[in-house]
Amino acid sequence: MSEGLTIALDRARRATNWRMLLLGALSLLGIGVLVALIVIQQRTDRARDEAIALQQHTFEVVIRTNQLAGAISAAEAALGRYVVSADRTLGRQYAGHWDRAREHLARLKQLTSDNPSQQAQVVQLQRGFDIRGKELNETALYSTYKRHSDAWGSYYRVRQSDARETVEGLLQQVVDTERVLLRERTAAASTLIANSSFASRILTAFGVLIVLGAVILGWLAIQAQGERAQADADADAERERAAELQQAVEAATAQLRAEAQERALAEAQLRQVQKMEAVGQLTGGIAHDFNNMLAVVLGGLELAKRHLHSGGPDAQRHIENAMEGANRAAALTRRLLAFSRSEPLLPEAVEAGALIAGMSDLLDRTLGDTIRVVTRDAGTGWRVWADRHQLENALLNLAVNARDAMEGRGTLSIVTGGATLAQDEVGECPAGDFVTITVGDTGSGMTPEILDRVFEPFFTTKPVGKGTGLGLSQIFGFVRQSGGEIAIDTAPGKGTRVTVYLPRHIGEAAPAVGEAPVAEVAAIARTLDILVVEDDPRVLAATAAALGELGHRATPCADPLVAGALIADMPALDLIVSDVLMPGQTGPEMVAALEDRIEGVAILFVTGFAGEVDAEIFHGRPVLRKPYTMAGLARAIDDAIAQEARRTPRAAAE
Numbered sequence: 001m002s003e004g005l006t007i008a009l010d011r012a013r014r015a016t017n018w019r020m021l022l023l024g025a026l027s028l029l030g031i032g033v034l035v036a037l038i039v040i041q042q043r044t045d046r047a048r049d050e051a052i053a054l055q056q057h058t059f060e061v062v063i064r065t066n067q068l069a070g071a072i073s074a075a076e077a078a079l080g081r082y083v084v085s086a087d088r089t090l091g092r093q094y095a096g097h098w099d100r101a102r103e104h105l106a107r108l109k110q111l112t113s114d115n116p117s118q119q120a121q122v123v124q125l126q127r128g129f130d131i132r133g134k135e136l137n138e139t140a141l142y143s144t145y146k147r148h149s150d151a152w153g154s155y156y157r158v159r160q161s162d163a164r165e166t167v168e169g170l171l172q173q174v175v176d177t178e179r180v181l182l183r184e185r186t187a188a189a190s191t192l193i194a195n196s197s198f199a200s201r202i203l204t205a206f207g208v209l210i211v212l213g214a215v216i217l218g219w220l221a222i223q224a225q226g227e228r229a230q231a232d233a234d235a236d237a238e239r240e241r242a243a244e245l246q247q248a249v250e251a252a253t254a255q256l257r258a259e260a261q262e263r264a265l266a267e268a269q270l271r272q273v274q275k276m277e278a279v280g281q282l283t284g285g286i287a288h289d290f291n292n293m294l295a296v297v298l299g300g301l302e303l304a305k306r307h308l309h310s311g312g313p314d315a316q317r318h319i320e321n322a323m324e325g326a327n328r329a330a331a332l333t334r335r336l337l338a339f340s341r342s343e344p345l346l347p348e349a350v351e352a353g354a355l356i357a358g359m360s361d362l363l364d365r366t367l368g369d370t371i372r373v374v375t376r377d378a379g380t381g382w383r384v385w386a387d388r389h390q391l392e393n394a395l396l397n398l399a400v401n402a403r404d405a406m407e408g409r410g411t412l413s414i415v416t417g418g419a420t421l422a423q424d425e426v427g428e429c430p431a432g433d434f435v436t437i438t439v440g441d442t443g444s445g446m447t448p449e450i451l452d453r454v455f456e457p458f459f460t461t462k463p464v465g466k467g468t469g470l471g472l473s474q475i476f477g478f479v480r481q482s483g484g485e486i487a488i489d490t491a492p493g494k495g496t497r498v499t500v501y502l503p504r505h506i507g508e509a510a511p512a513v514g515e516a517p518v519a520e521v522a523a524i525a526r527t528l529d530i531l532v533v534e535d536d537p538r539v540l541a542a543t544a545a546a547l548g549e550l551g552h553r554a555t556p557c558a559d560p561l562v563a564g565a566l567i568a569d570m571p572a573l574d575l576i577v578s579d580v581l582m583p584g585q586t587g588p589e590m591v592a593a594l595e596d597r598i599e600g601v602a603i604l605f606v607t608g609f610a611g612e613v614d615a616e617i618f619h620g621r622p623v624l625r626k627p628y629t630m631a632g633l634a635r636a637i638d639d640a641i642a643q644e645a646r647r648t649p650r651a652a653a654e
Contacts, residue, residue, distance in 0.1 A: 353377035378417030405443030
C-alpha cells in the first residue's frame with residue numbers, strides 16, 4: 001500500500017473518530033435533556049395533584065365544620081320550638097339534629113387526624129360539644145316532664161352559655177386554620193410550578209443547541225462522505241494489488257503444505273519403525289526373562305514329581321524352587337502392568353524410613369554379599385501417601401540398577417529425608433513439603449547422552465536379552481502417578497545418585513501386614529463362612545480349596561449376579577472374597593448392589609489385572625493381587641476381618 005494512500009486513510013480515520021465522538025456527546029446530551037424534561041414534568045404533575053388533593057381536603061374540612069355548626073344551630077332551634085309548644089314531634093326533631101351534629105363531629109375528627117394542632121382543637125371542640133349537649137338535654141327533660149316554666153327558664157339561660165361560645169369559637173378556629181393551610185400550600189405549588197417552568201425554558205434552549213449541533217454534524221458527514229469516496233477508490237486499487245499478492249501467497253502455501261505432508265508421512269514411517277524396534281527389544285527381553293523363570297518352574301515341578309513317585313526326600317526343595325520362579329514371573333508381570341498404568345495404585349500412609357528398614361533382608365538377598373548397603377534416616381518422621389508394594393518395587397529396581405552399574409562390587413546408600421520445594425524447583429513439582437529417598441552408588445556413572453534417555457521405555461545399556469528396559473520407566477510412571485518427581489545426579493566415574501520426591505502426607509502411618517493387635521488376631525482365629533465369587537472355574541476351585549486348607553468353610557459362586565441368592569441360602573456369612581473384573585458385573589458393583597444385605601460382612605477383592613479401574617471404587621477395602629500364596633491369602637483374610645472390625649464400631653458410633 002502506497003504512503004499517500006496510508007496517509008489519506010489515517011486522515012479519514014481520525015476525522016471519523018472525532019465525528020463519532022461529537023455524535024456520541026450530542027446523543028448523551030439529548031438523552032439528558034429528555035430525561036430532565038420528563039423529571040420536571042413529573043414533579044410538576046405531582047405537585048399539582050398534591051395541591052388539588054390538599055385543596056379538596058381543606059374544602060371538605062370547611063364544609064364539614066359548617067355542617068356541624070348548622071346541625072348544632074338546627075338542634076337549638078328545634079329545642080326552642082319544643083320548649084314553647086311542648087310538642088313531642090319537635091323534641092324528636094331536636095334529638096335527630098343533635099345526632100347528626102355528633103356524626104359531623106366524628107367525621108371532622110377523622111379528617112383532621114393528619115394535623116396534630118387541629119386534632120387538639122377538635123378534642124377541645126368535643127369537650128365543649130359534650131357540655132353543650134348536656135345543657136340542652138336538661139332543658140329538653142323539663143319539657144318532657146311538663147315542667148314548662150322550668151324549661152323556659154333553662155332555655156333562656158343556656159342560649160348564651162360559655163359552652164356555646166366555646167363551640168362556636170373552636171369551629172371558627174378550625175375554619176381559619178384550614179384557610180391558612182390552603183394559602184400556604186397553594187403558594188408552595190405555585191413556586192414549584194414557576195421553578196419547573198424556568199427549568200423547562202433552560203432545557204428547551206439546550207434542545208435548540210443540540211439541533212444546531214446535529215445540523216453541523218450533518219454538514220460534516222456530507223464532507224466526510226466525499227473523503228470516504230476518494231479513500232474507497234484508492235482502497236479498490238490497493239485490493240486489486242492485494243489479490244495478486246494473495247494468489248502468489250496461496251501458491252507458495254500449497255507448495256509448503258505438500259512438503260509438510262511429505263515430511264509428516266516420513267515422520268510417521270520413522271515412528272512406526274521405532275515402534276517395531278521397541279516392540280522387538282521388549283519381546284527379546286521379556287522372552288529371555290520368562291524363559292528363565294519358566295525353566296525354573298517346569299524343572300522344579302518335574303523334579304518334584306519324580307521324587308514324589310520315587311519317594312525321594314528333595315521334593316519339597318524342588319517345589320520351593322518352582323514357587324520362587326513363579327513369584328519372579330508374577331513380579332515381572334506386575335512391573336509391566338505398573339509401566340502401562342493398567343494396575344491401579346492402592347495408596348496408604350507410609351513412613352519411608354520404616355519401609356526401607358523392613359527391606360534390609362530383601363536387599364541383602366537380592367544384591368549379594370559383595371555389595372555393602374548403607375541406610376540412613378534423616379529423622380524427619382514424614383510420611384507419604386503411596387502404594388507400599390509399588391514403592392518397595394521401585395526402590396528394589398533402583399538398587400538392582402545400582403548393583404549392575406557397580407559391576408557387583410561397591411557401596412549402595414539409601415538416605416531418606418525431607419525437603420520444602422518451591423514451584424517447579426525440581427521438575428514439575430508443585431510448591432510444598434516432599435519426602436526424599438536418595439539411592440546412591442559408587443559405580444561408573446552415566447554420560448549426558450545416556451542420562452537424557454534413561455526414562456525412555458525399553459531403553460537399556462545392558463546386553464541384548466539381559467533386560468527389558470522397563471525399570472526406570474516403571475519407576476518414573478509410579479512416581480508421577482503418586483504426584484512426585486524424580487531427579488538424577490551423575491557424571492562419568494563419579495557414580496549416580498537418584499532422588500525420588502514424594503508429597504508429604506499429614507496423617508497416621510498405616511500398620512504393616514500382620515500388625516493387628518493381639519486381641520483382634522485372637523478374635524479372627526476361627527472358622528469363617530466365606531462366599532468366593534470368581535468367574536474362572538480353575539481359580540474358583542483353587543481358591544475354595546485353599547480356604548478349606550486354612551480351616552474355613554467356602555461357598556463357591558461362578559456368577560456375581562447369583563451371589564444374592566447364595567447369600568440368602570447360607571446360614572452365616574463372615575467374608576466375601578470377590579474377583580474385580582467379571583462378565584455381567586464387577587466385584588465392586590456386586591458389593592454395592594448387596595450393600596443393605598451384607599452389613600458387617602468383611603470384603604476382600606482379588607485381582608490380577610484391574611484395567612483403568614479407579615482405586616477409589618474399592619472404598620478402602622483390602623485388595624489381594626494375583627498370583628498369591630496361601631500365606632498371603634491368610635494374611636489378606638486377617639486384614640479384611642480386622643478392618644471390618646474397626647469399621648463397624650465407627651459406623652455404630654456415627
